[in-house]
Amino acid sequence: MREALDQWLFVYAAVGVTLVGTLVLVASSLLAMRRAEKRREESRRK
């Protein structure tokens, strides 16, 4: 028996997970860099 699956649901799920995961990775890396560079500047001033 053949299942009637909506193929687009699987496409949207795969693409959504990848794009959100990529954006989270980029944003978290940028935030970590900003935080570390700010800490370096503060250590220079102390």
Next chain:
Amino acid sequence: MHGFANPARFLRIAKWLTAPLLVSGLLLSFGAVAWGLTQVPPDRLMGDTVRILFVHVPAAWLGMGGWSAIAIASLMELVWRHPLAAIAARAAAVPGAAFTALCLITGSIWGRPTWGTWWVWDGRLTSMLVLLFLYFGYIALSSSLAREGQSSRIAAIFGLVGAINIPIINRSVVWWNSLHQPPSITMGESSIDPVFLWPLLIATLGFSLLFGGVVLTRMRAILADMQAEARLRRKALQAEDIVR
């Protein structure tokens, strides 16, 4: 390569490269995925699910590429003692693990409508899962060594030994029976129709540029943390000397 051994020179180049890599990577990868979703026709056998190709293949490429980068950086650290090699390897680990996880998740989502199952314990899927666990082990080991201020040589050896898994992943669909299809793109040849191949190549290029941008961002973060730590330690020692 030794020209980049000076962290100050490396930081100058990295600062100049980070934003162009991230912006061009985001534009190319997201544009190619949009192209794949809207302009590419459904496949004769897989139907619309073929569009998962444009995120699954770049994720697989970068999962394996990330560990290859760790192995090359580890070799440079062990043989040439390049001062930035350990930092580059540490910076490639988290994005490599992220793309390996994305490859496994998107592959599982693709497997359900095409194979009728979310997961099978065959050579390709299992070796890719092993790669994810290797990443977890590497991240835990290299972070704990950095936190304790110990040499990163053990992590470098782990990075080199773990590279054995890369050819196993690559050849797994040839060596063992698998639901996963055999390689569609080999050296200089492709069995993929150009209508799918072009957006796939552009998506792979875009995600690779993004990966490069993320690695540079994380290297800058690690270097800034190390410089702040060293400065604070030096000041604490000077303060101790004054008190005495």
